[in-house]
Amino acid sequence: MKAADVWSNAHTYRLTESALAEVARLAFREDEDIRVIANWVYRVRRQLNVPQGHMIFESVVRRALGEEQSLGKASLNDIGLCQVVAFVMLTRALGIKASQLDAILASAEAAADRAQT
Amino acid sequence: MADATQERPKTAGGRLVRAILKDPRLRMSNLREGVIDDDIAQAAREWDNDNKPALEFILSSALTLAIRKRFPSDVDIRQVTTYIRELSQRKFPGESVDLHAAEVQIRIALGELYLANEVDIGALTEVDADFLLELIRDLRLSESELDALIAQAEQLAQNATAAGLVLLMAYRLNTVLPVSSASNPKATVRSRSKRSGSVKRGIISSNRPEAEWKTHHHSCALAQSLRAG
Numbered sequence: 001m002k003a004a005d006v007w008s009n010a011h012t013y014r015l016t017e018s019a020l021a022e023v024a025r026l027a028f029r030e031d032e033d034i035r036v037i038a039n040w041v042y043r044v045r046r047q048l049n050v051p052q053g054h055m056i057f058e059s060v061v062r063r064a065l066g067e068e069q070s071l072g073k074a075s076l077n078d079i080g081l082c083q084v085v086a087f088v089m090l091t092r093a094l095g096i097k098a099s100q101l102d103a104i105l106a107s108a109e110a111a112a113d114r115a116q117t
Numbered sequence: 118m119a120d121a122t123q124e125r126p127k128t129a130g131g132r133l134v135r136a137i138l139k140d141p142r143l144r145m146s147n148l149r150e151g152v153i154d155d156d157i158a159q160a161a162r163e164w165d166n167d168n169k170p171a172l173e174f175i176l177s178s179a180l181t182l183a184i185r186k187r188f189p190s191d192v193d194i195r196q197v198t199t200y201i202r203e204l205s206q207r208k209f210p211g212e213s214v215d216l217h218a219a220e221v222q223i224r225i226a227l228g229e230l231y232l233a234n235e236v237d238i239g240a241l242t243e244v245d246a247d248f249l250l251e252l253i254r255d256l257r258l259s260e261s262e263l264d265a266l267i268a269q270a271e272q273l274a275q276n277a278t279a280a281g282l283v284l285l286m287a288y289r290l291n292t293v294l295p296v297s298s299a300s301n302p303k304a305t306v307r308s309r310s311k312r313s314g315s316v317k318r319g320i321i322s323s324n325r326p327e328a329e330w331k332t333h334h335h336s337c338a339l340a341q342s343l344r345a346g
Binding site for chain 2: 033034035038042052054055056059067068069070072073078
């Protein structure tokens with residue numbers, strides 16, 4: 001299966017979107033200064049050695065916090081990957097334990113199911 | 118009290134920038150196709166005869182100044198995002214403006230220099246450049262305020278400090294405005310008379326590809342230095 005096919009599956013896409021929204025709300029306030037989010041994105045990019053793509057990455061996090069966001073000319077694949085990376089990095093930063101992670105993913109899955117129907 | 122003469126554009130490049138900004142209908146495609154008003158054609162000829170190809174730097178500096186005039190440096194970025202979305206819908210309905218690119222330009226001008234790496238100038242379109250012009254026009258400056266802004270931009274461009282912070286305009290203008298007879302068969306530029314609406318022909322540019330390339334490379338060098346920073 002190609003990477004792009006993964007994200008064209010609406011349920012998978014929504015699952016990652018919902019999972020990110022769950023942890024983003026734990027990590028940032030809804031009205032968080034965008035520069036704080038940008039600073040976190042910048043540090044993650046440096047850590048992962050990703051020289052570009054700041055705006056897509058930042059936008060998926062802002063969108064997860066409920067802001068209306070253009071995703072520019074980003075591909076579904078780029079958006080999906082950014083969602084997963086942001087989810088993983090936020091989960092690590094928050095020190096979320098396995099049991100909490102199960103609950104977050106179950107909640108995200110339920111949200112994706114609701115969106116599907 | 119400042120000397121009034123210091124508040125006016127001093128260079129041919131500055132006067133051309135003023136002419137471009139004063140024409141609310143002007144789009145990049147007009148420059149490319151050479152369908153421009155007399156004022157702009159005249160200013161372009163004067164600029165072309167000038168030996169200082171700093172037009173892009175003046176324009177990018179003017180844009181930086183205009184952005185700083187509109188937004189305080191500690192503005193909530195959400196306001197920037199909302200503003201560019203609304204401006205895009207108001208001025209370019211149905212057109213595909215790259216809102217991320219526009220936001221990046223504004224945030225770089227407001228001090229987030231690390232975003233310079235996000236500017237993929239090769240991927241930007243004429244409508245993206247038009248949008249940046251609109252950012253300045255949307256300030257609705259009076260004649261004297263526009264003169265003062267451009268005079269200040271000229272000084273910044275001369276120092277090459279603020280120049281290059283906003284790279285898109287530099288790139289687009291290098292591409293479309295200086296119509297070199299060596300590289301473009303449409304070296305003759307049509308000029309649209311304001312009063313009569315008739316089309317006449319005039320030479321906007323000549324043989325300055327070397328100077329243009331030097332300027333372009335200067336822009337790229339600035340981009341590199343920003344990236345390194």
